[in-house]
Every structure is written in structure tokens, then in C-alpha cells.
Amino acid sequence: MNSYLIKGARILGGEPSDFLVRGGAIAMGETDANAEVIDATGLIALPGLVDLHTHLREPGREDAETVLTGTQAAAMGGFTAVHAMANTDPVADTAGVVEQVWRLGREGGYCDVYPVGAVTVRLAGQQLAELGAMADSAARVRVFSDDGHCVSDAVLMRRALEYVKAFDGVVAQHAQEPRLTEGAQMNEGELSGRLGLAGWPAVAEEAVIARDCLLAAHVGSRLHVCHVSTAGSVELIRQAKASGWNVTAEVTPHHLLLTDELAASYDPVFKVNPPLRTPADTEALRAGLADGTIDAVATDHAPHPFEDKDCEWAAAAFGMLGLETALSVVQQTMVDPGLLTWADVADRMSYAPARIGRVADHGRPLEDGAPANVVLYDPSVRRVVEAGESVSLSRNTPYAGMELPGRVVATFLHGRSTVLDGKLA
Amino acid sequence: MKKHLLSAADLTRDDAELVLRTAEELRSLADRPIKKLPALRGRTVVNLFFEDSTRTRISFEAAAKRLSADVINFSAKGSSLSKGESLKDTALTLEAMGCDAVVIRHGASGAPHRLANSGWVRASVVNAGDGTHEHPTQALLDSFTLYRHLGKSHLGPGNGGGLDGRRIAIVGDVLHSRVARSNALLLHTLGAEVTLVAPPTLFPVGVESWPVETSYDLDGVLPKADAVMMLRVQRERMNGGFFPTAREYSRRYGLDGRRMATLQDHTIVMHPGPMVRGMEITADVADSDRSVIVEQVTNGVAVRMAVLYLLLGGSEPFETPRPSAPQEPPAISSDAEGADA
Amino acid sequence: MPAPATTATSAGAPDPGADRTVLDASDISRALSRISHEILERNKGADDVVLLGIPSRGVPLAERIAERIAAVEGATVPCGALDVTMYRDDLRLKPARTLLPTEIPEGGIDDKVVVLVDDVLFSGRTIRAALDALNDLGRPRAVQLAVLVDRGHRELPIRADFVGKNLPTSLVQRVRVQLTGVDDQDAVVIEGAVG
Numbered sequence: 001m002n003s004y005l006i007k008g009a010r011i012l013g014g015e016p017s018d019f020l021v022r023g024g025a026i027a028m029g030e031t032d033a034n035a036e037v038i039d040a041t042g043l044i045a046l047p048g049l050v051d052l053h054t055h056l057r058e059p060g061r062e063d064a065e066t067v068l069t070g071t072q073a074a075a076m077g078g079f080t081a082v083h084a085m086a087n088t089d090p091v092a093d094t095a096g097v098v099e100q101v102w103r104l105g106r107e108g109g110y111c112d113v114y115p116v117g118a119v120t121v122r123l124a125g126q127q128l129a130e131l132g133a134m135a136d137s138a139a140r141v142r143v144f145s146d147d148g149h150c151v152s153d154a155v156l157m158r159r160a161l162e163y164v165k166a167f168d169g170v171v172a173q174h175a176q177e178p179r180l181t182e183g184a185q186m187n188e189g190e191l192s193g194r195l196g197l198a199g200w201p202a203v204a205e206e207a208v209i210a211r212d213c214l215l216a217a218h219v220g221s222r223l224h225v226c227h228v229s230t231a232g233s234v235e236l237i238r239q240a241k242a243s244g245w246n247v248t249a250e251v252t253p254h255h256l257l258l259t260d261e262l263a264a265s266y267d268p269v270f271k272v273n274p275p276l277r278t279p280a281d282t283e284a285l286r287a288g289l290a291d292g293t294i295d296a297v298a299t300d301h302a303p304h305p306f307e308d309k310d311c312e313w314a315a316a317a318f319g320m321l322g323l324e325t326a327l328s329v330v331q332q333t334m335v336d337p338g339l340l341t342w343a344d345v346a347d348r349m350s351y352a353p354a355r356i357g358r359v360a361d362h363g364r365p366l367e368d369g370a371p372a373n374v375v376l377y378d379p380s381v382r383r384v385v386e387a388g389e390s391v392s393l394s395r396n397t398p399y400a401g402m403e404l405p406g407r408v409v410a411t412f413l414h415g416r417s418t419v420l421d422g423k424l425a
Numbered sequence: 426m427k428k429h430l431l432s433a434a435d436l437t438r439d440d441a442e443l444v445l446r447t448a449e450e451l452r453s454l455a456d457r458p459i460k461k462l463p464a465l466r467g468r469t470v471v472n473l474f475f476e477d478s479t480r481t482r483i484s485f486e487a488a489a490k491r492l493s494a495d496v497i498n499f500s501a502k503g504s505s506l507s508k509g510e511s512l513k514d515t516a517l518t519l520e521a522m523g524c525d526a527v528v529i530r531h532g533a534s535g536a537p538h539r540l541a542n543s544g545w546v547r548a549s550v551v552n553a554g555d556g557t558h559e560h561p562t563q564a565l566l567d568s569f570t571l572y573r574h575l576g577k578s579h580l581g582p583g584n585g586g587g588l589d590g591r592r593i594a595i596v597g598d599v600l601h602s603r604v605a606r607s608n609a610l611l612l613h614t615l616g617a618e619v620t621l622v623a624p625p626t627l628f629p630v631g632v633e634s635w636p637v638e639t640s641y642d643l644d645g646v647l648p649k650a651d652a653v654m655m656l657r658v659q660r661e662r663m664n665g666g667f668f669p670t671a672r673e674y675s676r677r678y679g680l681d682g683r684r685m686a687t688l689q690d691h692t693i694v695m696h697p698g699p700m701v702r703g704m705e706i707t708a709d710v711a712d713s714d715r716s717v718i719v720e721q722v723t724n725g726v727a728v729r730m731a732v733l734y735l736l737l738g739g740s741e742p743f744e745t746p747r748p749s750a751p752q753e754p755p756a757i758s759s760d761a762e763g764a765d766a
Numbered sequence: 767m768p769a770p771a772t773t774a775t776s777a778g779a780p781d782p783g784a785d786r787t788v789l790d791a792s793d794i795s796r797a798l799s800r801i802s803h804e805i806l807e808r809n810k811g812a813d814d815v816v817l818l819g820i821p822s823r824g825v826p827l828a829e830r831i832a833e834r835i836a837a838v839e840g841a842t843v844p845c846g847a848l849d850v851t852m853y854r855d856d857l858r859l860k861p862a863r864t865l866l867p868t869e870i871p872e873g874g875i876d877d878k879v880v881v882l883v884d885d886v887l888f889s890g891r892t893i894r895a896a897l898d899a900l901n902d903l904g905r906p907r908a909v910q911l912a913v914l915v916d917r918g919h920r921e922l923p924i925r926a927d928f929v930g931k932n933l934p935t936s937l938v939q940r941v942r943v944q945l946t947g948v949d950d951q952d953a954v955v956i957e958g959a960v961g
Contacts, residue, residue, distance in 0.1 A: 185534075190631030196534035196558030197629055198602060266535030267540070310543070312512050314556065409710035444863065450865040459902040464852035492852075646853070738852070739862035 001246075003032045004417065009040035009376060011366050013342030015040065022275050022417035026268040028368040038420075040146065040376050043409055048080025048373030050362045052143065052172070052250055053226060053298035054323065056082070056113070057167035058104065059097070060089025060389040065303035065393050067104035070323070071111035073392040074300070075418035077323040078375035078408040081362040082111050086118040087148040093118035093129035095137035102139035106158035110418045114210060114357060117141040119160045123149045127212055128160060135167040142358040147226055148273070150208055152178050157212060161221035166371045168358060170248075172224040175233070176274065177195060180204035180393040185314060187260040187275040195263060197313065200275045201231040209233050212249050213240040224356055225249040227300050231284030239292045248356050250298035251285050253322055253329035268316030269398050272302070289348060290339040296353040299326050301392030321397040328404040331379055336405065361414070363390050379406045391424060426735055426742045429541040433610040439745045441614055445569050447512040447731035448724070454491060455723065456550050464738045465494035468525040471517065472498045473552070475531040480698060481553050481563075485528045488729035492739070497524070512536060516545035524548050525737055526695040534558035549736045555702055557601045566608035566728040567654065568615055569722050574693050575651050589616035594646045596622040596678060597656030597705050600667075604697045605656055609637050615617070622646050624678065625668045643678055647687050654695040655680050656708045671704060681707040685715065693717050785942075789931060789954035793915065794945075797930030798827070801912050802834035804928050806934055809879055814907070816847040818876055820884040820896055821866035826945050827914060828883035829912075844871030848882070848903075853895035870903060880906040881933045885943040887913040890924035917941050 010016055020027040020035060031318060043070050056070035065073075067084070069170025074082045076315020084101050086092035092101060098115035105113025117134035123146045133166045134141040144164060151157045151173060160171050174273025174387040188190050209225055216223035227251045228234060239245040255270065262270040270276060285313045288294040309316050330349065334340040340348065346365075362369045387400040411419040416424055426440045436444070454460055470489040482498065489496045501515055510533070519527060526549045529537050535557030536595050541550040556562040567606040568588070576587030593612055599605045599621050612619045613636040621628070632639055640646050647653065658674060668674045675681075680694065688694075694706075696717045702708050711718060735743040789797065792924040809815055812835050825847045832845040841937030849866040849881060851857070882896050893911060907935070912928035917935045935941060944950070 167482030188630050190634045193631040194606070196556050196606060198557075240655075266538040267542075277529075307513075310513055310532065312533040312536040312539050314535075315512070447865050453868065457903060461902065462852045463898070474868060496881060616836040630885065708868060732854070734865075735862045737862070739860050740858055743859045 002417070003035035004412070005031060005035040005037045006374075006376065007037060007043065009045040011045045012346050013044050017071040021412055021415050023375065024372055026366060026368060026370050026372050027151070038376070038410065043376045043378050044082075044342050045161040045212070045366055046078070046342065046375050046377060047350040047364060047366055047396075048362055048375055048411065048413065049078045049081040049300070049327065049349045050357065050359060050412075051284050051299050051323065052224070052296055052353045052357055053234075053300045053325075054082040054084055055087070055099065055319070056301045057303055058086045058088065059100065063305045063393070064143065065339050065374070067101060067113060068110070069391065069393045070301070071105060071108050072424055073114060073321075073323040073390065074203050075196070075411045075413070076323065076391055076408060076424065077299075078273060078327050078377060078410065078411050079111055079323060080128060080373040080413045080418075081114060081359055082188045083114045083116050083143055083357055085147045085241065086145060087123055091118050092116065093121050093123070095130065095133040095139075097267070098134050098141050099137050099138040109413070109416070110424075111413060112362065113357075114143070114359060115139045115141055116143045116147070119144045119146045119151050120156065125149060125151060125153055125156065128156070128163065130166065131160070131163055131169065135169060139169075142167070142169050142251040143172050143224070143356075144169055145174065147172065147174045148179060150174050150176040152208070154211060154215070158215050158219060161216055161223065162219045165221050168220040170224045173208065173419070174226050175205045175206040175208035176211065177192050177207050180207070185271070186277070187277050188334050190277060191260055193261065197263065197288050202232050202277070202281075205230055205274055206232040206236060209236050213237070213245055213265065216247055217243065219247040220246075222246045223248070226287070227252050227255065227274055228285065228294060229277050231254045231279065231281045234284045234288035234293055236339050241293060247291070248352075250296045250353070251289055251294045251419070252298060252300045252396060253333075254283055254288070254300075254320055254325045256282060256297075256333040256357070257329050259328060263313075264400070266313050267412070268311065268313050268327060268402070269320065269396055271318055272320050273318035277363050286333055286339055289334060290344075295348070296356060297326060297330055297400050299323050302396075303392050304396050306395060309396045319396070321392055321394060324392070325397065325399050325404060326384060327377060327408060328406045329399075331406045332404055335379070355369065372412050374408040374412040375408060377406060378409050381405070381407050383407060428742055429537070430561055430732055430736065431537050431541060431552045432559045433564045433607040433614070436561070436611065436614060437745060438614050441565070441568065443743060443745055444728065444731045444735060445572055447735060448565075448569050448727040451734070452724065452727040454474055454730075455726070459649045460490055461493060463493045464734055465489065467493040468494045468737050469523065470494045470496050470525045470526045470528060470552075470733065470737075471519050471548075472496065473501065473519065473527050473529045474499070475501045475512075475536070476554070478530050478554065479647050481530060484725040485526045485553060485729050487726045488733055491726070491731055493748070494525075494638055494733065497522075498564070500623050512540065513543070513545055513714070519548070520546045526551060526733060528553045530554045532556055542638070549742070550595065551732060551736070552631045554603055555602070558603050561607045561611070562725070562729055562732055563604050564611040565732065566725040567608055567695060567697070567723060568611055569724045569728050570695065570717055571652055574640070574717065576653070587615075588612065591617045592620065592649055593649040593652045593654060593656060594620045594622055595654045596643060596657065596680070598627045598658045598662060598667075599623045599632070599656070601659075601662070602656045608654065609635055611629065613637065620646050620650070623679065624674070626664040626667055627662075644684065644687070647684055648689070650692055652693045652695060653680065654697075657697070657701055658705050660687070660701070660704070675704055678703050679707065681710045683714065685710050685737065688715065694739055695721060702737045706735055730748065767786055770855075778828045785848075786956045787831060787935060787953050788956055789915075791952035794930070794954065795913060795950045798830050799834055801840065801928040802831050805831070805881055805910070805912065806835060806839060808927065810911070812839045813841050814878050814893075815843050816871060816873075816880050816906075817843055817844070817845040818855050818880055818882055820882060820892060821847055821849050823885040823945055823948060824883045825945050826947050827885060831912065837898060844873055846871045848899055849894055850892060850895035850899050851897045855891055855895065875900065875904040875906045877905070877907050877958045879908045881910045881912055885914050885931075886941050887911070887916045888919055888941075889924050890920045890922035894922050903950065914943060
């Protein structure tokens with residue numbers, strides 16, 4: 001295995017320093033004559049990013065993404081660990097499927113893949129999946145989610161929250177009251193009325209979050225709220241945390257940056273679940289992420305083949321790409337305006353998600369002896385996003401044509417480079 | 426005018442009045458021995474209907490044929506929403522055949538926008554009703570009908586202002602009505618005062634930002650109205666729980682003989698059709714002297730002729746001076762969500 | 767017929783390239799009176815004559831002719847308007863044009879003598895369009911053409927039956943007819959006249 005001598009990197013945005021990546025670990029202040037020298041002058045060094053919410057689509061939709069291409073996209077975005085959502089075909093609701101996904105990740109070698117297990121069989125919301133078998137499998141599943149579907153049955157949700165306590169698991173809820181969102185297409189508001197698109201009220205998300213916080217408190221378990229998108233949701237989670245309940249939450253980069261006005265183009269690249277909300281919601285999400293109410297940024301990277309977006313809005317699939325642009329969007333929305341420091345970014349995009357997902361080898365401070373999961377990031381450049389440049393199999397990035405700051409220069413996974421000089425290694 | 430007619434919001438007051446004046450000239454065609462003009466000879470107009478709507482389709486078909494255009498009717502019902510490519514593939518087929526205008530009716534809101542802006546076709550796109558979004562030619566024909574009955578001045582060149590201050594009540598299922606959306610926008614553009622009347626469950630969220638008044642009380646609105654436009658209420662809305670029963674709806678929001686008696690003498694009654702007699706309107710009202718429902722159909726052909734002529738008659742659509750830069754969908758740029766946010 | 771370069775105009779030195787008035791109000795009035803008499807002469811009275819002006823300025827001309835015929839004959843001649851926009855052969859060459867009124871007098875044009883009235887006869891294409899338009903409106907017994915000015919340069923085999931004034935022009939010049947009601951004054955002006 002190569003050694004790398006990183007020279008002049010600003011760890012968490014601090015003073016320039018040198019460190020050695022050797023044998024899968026970080027050695028501070030050491031040198032090695034055989035090491036490949038990487039001039040990291042002006043670059044920020046962060047612990048490898050951890051995504052709690054990625055759709056890798058394999059097995060089942062290998063036309064949209066595979067574990068290999070998805071983890072390559074993750075590496076390009078500075079991620080060293082991703083949680084692969086369970087809504088594959090077959091659904092990741094058995095030990096067999098989660099082990100397959102986990103193994104595909106290891107074989108690819110671009111990113112550690114932590115499969116998320118389905119809460120209910122076939123995501124149908126009827127019967128608990130074999131959560132224990134998945135937890136005990138080689139994939140060591142700790143995060144369970146029916147993402148894409150809400151565990152809307154209160155009893156089922158209660159049982160799931162209780163059951164995962166046996167192996168320190170967490171239920172990651174896709175908070176969407178199904179009856180309030182039948183046929184929903186976009187955020188419910190003035191614009192949905194004008195565009196004639198069925199509205200998706202904020203209350204449909206908030207009602208489920210409120211219920212689940214109460215349930216988690218009642219049974220003394222751990223709840224994680226996926227892709228929080230409304231100001232009201234932020235406030236509910238703030239109250240739950242103030243009450244001392246074990247509730248965590250994530251926000252996606254696109255909900256930090258984009259708003260519902262984009263739907264006026266009827267371009268389905270902006271169609272996503274939960275929908276893009278109002279500028280006031282965006283503001284509240286940024287504030288919530290800044291003050292720690294929202295623990296983590298998670299991409300909800302959702303690749304879709306071209307034809308599923310090249311159609312009328314109502315017929316299009318929900319979701320957008322996110323892995324390769326996540327850090328840039330966080331810089332633009334949080335760091336540049338002074339809401340987060342780079343040390344805070346390390347927390348929201350690495351430490352916190354690793355802690356929530358119970359991932360041992362990731363989300364550790366960059367210090368002597370720590371696993372060498374590192375990203376080097378240049379915050380000084382600006383680039384115009386080109387959909388065609390993505391290493392994902394899909395092209396549904398909402399940022400195409402937008403100028404965003406920053407660029408991932410290098411990513412190291414367990415001491416090996418997965419990205420060097422901004423290209424896949 | 427813009428190249429496409431996708432929304433009533435695309436029309437400035439000048440645009441709209443030009444369409445209405447042109448329609449006024451074209452309406453007399455119906456009385457002539459040869460109901461045909463050569464303006465669109467050699468042009469091809471495709472009626473692309475993903476939803477059944479015989480009356481709208483034949484209205485556009487008659488309009489195009491009276492202007493000597495070749496008309497291709499493409500009924501694609503049942504092949505749309507389940508499989509996403511079908512709109513695109515259909516569009517590419519039409520493009521390959523060489524058409525000059527696509528008149529599209531589609532169940533998905535925004536489908537005409539996609540057709541116009543996706544680069545699939547070069548033709549002008551005319552929205553003939555999309556989902557619960559808009560139906561701009563219906564609004565134009567309604568305005569045309571209103572001008573003929575309520576206009577204070579004849580629609581001569583430069584004679585605007587016919588509907589300024591006129592009170593128009595639009596009654597019924599505003600939430601699901603593309604007719605209501607387009608009419609609210611266009612009538613406001615033309616200076617009329619619009620009041621939408623519906624039970625609270627059938628108003629869209631955010632209606633308070635529309636340029637209209639709203640009311641839950643039909644009886645309070647009717648005596649002041651110069652025209653009453655009744656919207657169709659589909660019985661299946663009952664299953665959605667929007668109102669308790671059809672009978673209760675009719676009692677509170679239906680237009681019957683008793684309510685008609687409270688109207689001013691000059692007030693007209695309109696309905697975009699098809700009517701559900703006994704639900705939102707009773708037979709004695711629909712067939713009364715106040716009813717202009719049949720005339721709306723006649724006017725529909727003239728208005729659609731005007732739209733097709735102004736979009737296709739020349740080398741490019743009629744140039745109306747535009748007050749300001751065209752309103753494009755908000756672009757995302759790094760500036761819009763900049764570092765100061 | 768005086769050549770344009772020698773036609774006397776109002777006082778002042780003729781400015782090369784300037785506008786030049788070739789008919790003033792009284793010239794126009796006399797020309798219309800003569801045309802009115804010629805129409806009556808040709809058709810042995812006003813029976814069955816229908817005047818159709820081509821918008822915009824052919825319409826007031828047709829009305830003035832109708833007034834003169836009424837004054838001479840004591841009979842009302844039906845007078846209307848015939849818009850030819852949709853029949854033009856250059857419709858596709860320019861952005862869509864606004865339509866002008868078509869008003870066919872009561873009684874129609876079947877078996878009538880339709881006199882088309884226009885201000886300037888130039889290429890003949892407008893009259894060609896008008897003949898097509900008439901064809902869709904009925905079957906006149908005869909169609910005649912009255913114009914205030916014939917400026918030459920025909921591109922089609924069309925000639926006027928009644929001409930107010932023959933006005934040889936060059937192709938670069940423009941002939942502008944002004945009529946009170948539409949304009950401030952009655953006049954026929956050549957724009958871009960060579961001095």
C-alpha cells in the first residue's frame with residue numbers, strides 16, 4: 001500500500017500542517033522518504049464524509065446506479081462511508097440482501113457501504129422485517145428505514161422502535177403522512193395552487209415527526225428523522241431534544257439550497273420527496289443545522305435513469321443526485337455565510353452521521369493513529385456543475401448549470417486513495 | 426404574443442384584446458356561405474389529446490379547418506401517465522411528421538410546458554387544458570362572450586376597457602378547475618373584478634394571493650354579479666370528502682331558479698360544459714334566456730381560430746409590444762441563494 | 767400626364783429626396799367625383815352596384831364615392847369593407863398581422879356588380895387577394911376596380927377600371943394617401959421623391 005505525505009493541509013480549516021497516511025492510519029508530523037507527496041497547500045482536510053442516506057439502486061435498478069458507480073460518486077464527493085437505502089428490488093429486508101450490498105461495496109473498494117435494513121417486509125408497512133437477522137449479519141445493520149415509504153402505522157412504528165433497542169439500532173423514519181399526501185407533487189402553498197400540482201402540506205411531515213418523537217420517548221428508543229424539510233419539523237425536533245429525548249435528524253443539501261419556485265419550470269429534475277419547500281423553510285433548516293438541532297447532512301442521493309425524468313412532471317420519479325455536490329452546497333449555504341466552521345462541517349457530515357449509524361471506523365477526528373479516512377477539499381475554486389461530468393450512472397442533478405464553490409481534490413479510504421487530483425484513482 | 430399559449434398569464438392585456446378583436450372579425454365567418462379562410466393553407470395542426478374531451482377537440486378542429494390548416498387528431502388516451510416516455514415519444518413522432526402547432530390536452534399539469542420547453546418539438550404549443558392547471562383558450566372564449574354581452578364599448582381597434590370593473594362570479598370546484606385558474610388570471614388582466622365562490626374545501630391553498638375576491642356565500646355574491654360562471658363539479662369529488670353529499674352541495678352552491686331570480690336584469694349565466702344538470706346548475710337556469718352556454722361554444726371556434734391565426738398566420742407570432750422582459754421561470758443561480766442568505 | 771419631376775408643388779424650393787404632395791384635398795375631391803360619374807356611366811346607373819373598400823383607406827374612399835353617387839342618382843349604393851389579410855400571398859413572409867374589418871352589405875354580392883375600391887394600385891397583389899376573398903363570399907355578376915392612384919409596376923395581369931390619377935413612380939418611392947377621418951388631411955404624397 002502506498003504512503004502519502006500530505007503537506008500543508010489545513011486540518012478542519014486550521015493552520016497548515018503535514019501528516020502521513022500510512023498503513024491505513026494517520027501519522028501526525030512523521031515523514032517517509034518513500035511516501036508520495038501531495039501538496040495540499042490551501043486545501044482543507046476533513047475526516048472522510050459519512051452519508052446516512054444514499055440510494056445505490058443495486059440490486060434491481062442497475063440502469064440507474066450500481067453499488068460500484070454510486071460509491072465512486074460518493075468518493076468523488078469526499079465520502080468514505082455511505083448508508084445504502086433499503087428500497088432496492090428485492091428490498092433489503094433480509095440478511096441475504098444486506099450482505100450482498102455490503103459485499104459489493106467491499107469489492108468495489110471506493111467507499112464502505114453500510115446497508116440500511118427495511119423496517120417492514122417489502123416496505124409494505126404490514127409486518128416487521130427480520131431486523132435482528134440483519135443486525136447479526138456480516139453487514140451489521142444498525143439503521144433501519146422504509147425510506148420512500150413512511151412507517152405510518154403507529155403500532156408498527158412503536159414495535160420497531162422497541163425492537164431495535166436489542167442491538168442499539170435506530171429507526172430512520174421517512175416522515176410522510178400518506179393520506180395527507182395522496183397524489184402530492186410539490187410543496188403545498190401559493191405556488192402549488194397556481195401550478196395546479198397537488199400540494200404536499202408541511203403538516204404531513206410534521207404530524208408524523210411529532211408522533212414519532214412521542215413514541216420514541218415513550219418506549220425509550222432512538223429515532224432518526226430522515227430529510228427534514230420544513231421549519232415546523234425543525235421546531236419539533238428542537239423541542240424533542242430539549243426534552244432530552246433520543247431523537248436525531250438529517251437535512252439534505254438540496255433542501256438547504258433549493259426552493260419550491262423551481263417547480264414553476266415543470267422540469268421534473270426538481271421533483272423530490274420530500275418536496276422543495278419555501279425560502280423560509282430553507283432558512284430554518286440552515287439555522288437548525290447551525291445550532292445542532294439537525295445533527296447531520298445526508299444526501300438522499302437518488303439516481304434515476306434519463307427517461308424517468310425526461311417526461312411530464314406527474315409521471316416523473318422523485319429524487320435527485322447529491323453525493324458529488326454535497327460538500328459544495330454545504331460550503332455555499334453554511335460555511336461561506338458563517339453559519340458553520342469547517343470543524344462544524346466535520347461534525348455534521350462525518351462525526352454525527354457515523355455516531356448515529358454506529359459506524360466505528362469512520363467519523364473519527366484526524367489525529368495520530370486514527371483510521372486514514374480523509375478528504376482534501378479546495379474551497380477557493382468555483383465551478384459550474386455539468387450533469388454529464390458526474391460519475392454516477394444517472395444525470396438527474398438539480399444543480400446543472402449552477403455555479404458552486406469548492407472541489408474535492410483527494411479522498412482516502414483506509415489509507416488508499418479513491419480520488420486523487422479530483423479524479424477517481 | 427409569445428410563440429406558445431400555455432397559460433392565461435402569458436397574455437398581456439394587449440395580447441388578449443388582440444385575440445378578442447381578431448375573434449370578433451372571424452366570428453362573422455360562421456354566417457358566410459363558405460366558412461373557410463386560406464390563412465393556414467399548408468400548415469399542420471395536431472390535436473394531441475391524452476384525455477377525452479370531444480367538445481374541445483372538435484372546437485379546435487373546426488377552428489383549424491376553417492383556416493384551411495391540415496388537422497391531425499391524435500388521441501393518446503390511456504397511454505400517458507403510466508409510462509413516462511409516451512409524451513416525449515409522441516412529440517418526437519409529431520416533430521418527425523412536421524407539424525406547425527400542437528394543441529395538447531393532458532391530465533398532467535404542466536405537460537404543455539414540458540412539450541414547449543423540452544426541445545422535443547419546434548411547433549407552437551397551445552394548451553387545451555392540462556391537469557388542474559390551466560385552460561387558456563376557454564378563458565379567452567369566456568372573456569369574448571363576456572365582452573359581447575357586457576362590454577361597454579365595441580371591440581374596435583384600440584377599444585379596450587370593455588370589462589373594466591365588471592363583477593364576475595366563478596362558482597364551484599375552484600381547486601380542481603383549470604377553467605377557474607385561467608379565467609381568474611385573464612379576467613384580472615382585462616380589468617374585471619373576479620369573485621371565486623366555493624366551499625372552503627374546494628379552494629386551493631394560497632388562493633388569497635390570487636388577484637380575486639373569495640367567498641363561501643353564493644347568495645351574498647349573486648345580486649352584485651354581472652356574470653355568473655358555474656364550474657362543473659364531478660361527482661367523484663364526493664368520494665374525496667370535499668363535501669358531504671351532492672344534495673348539500675347543490676343546496677349551498679348550485680344555481681337554481683330561486684337564486685337566478687336574485688340576479689340583476691343584465692346578468693348572464695355561463696358554464697364551460699359539460700354541465701351536470703341538477704348538481705351545480707338546474708335545467709331551468711341552463712335553458713333560460715340568461716344562459717349563454719350555447720353561445721360560448723360558437724365563440725370557442727372563433728377564439729381558437731384567432732389564436733391559431735395569430736400564432737401561425739405569419740412568419741412568427743403577432744408582435745404585441747411587451748411592457749417588460751418576458752417572465753421566465755426563476756433561474757437558479759449562485760446569486761439567488763448567495764452567501765448572504 | 768406631367769412627369770413627377772416637373773409637377774409643381776407647394777411654395778419653396780423642392781428639396782431632393784423630400785416628400786412631395788401630388789394631390790391635395792380639392793384634387794382628391796375632383797378625382798372621386800369623376801370616378802363616381804364613371805361608375806354610373808359604365809354601369810348605366812347605380813342598380814346592383816356594391817362598393818367594397820379595401821381597408822384601411824379603401825373604406826373611406828368607398829364611402830365618399832357612395833355619397834357622391836347618392837347625390838347624383840338619389841339612390842343609396844350598398845357600401846362595405848373587404849379585408850384581404852388572410853388571402854395575401856406574402857402572409858408567411860412577415861409576423862402575423864392584425865385583421866381588419868370585413869363588412870358585406872345586406873343583400874350580399876351574388877349577381878351584383880362589385881366595385882372594389884383601394885387607395886393605391888401598385889403590384890396588383892392586393893387586388894388578386896381581394897378577388898380570392900370575393901370568391902369565398904359569393905358570385906358577383908362583374909367585378910370592377912376603382913383606385914385613387916395607379917403608380918404602375920404591376921406584377922400581375924390586373925388593371926383598374928377607374929383611376930383618380932396615374933402617377934409614374936420609381937420603385938424606391940412610397941406613395942402615401944392621407945384621408946381625413948384616418949389622417950389629418952386629404953393628400954397624396956410621394957415620399958423619397960427625386961427632386
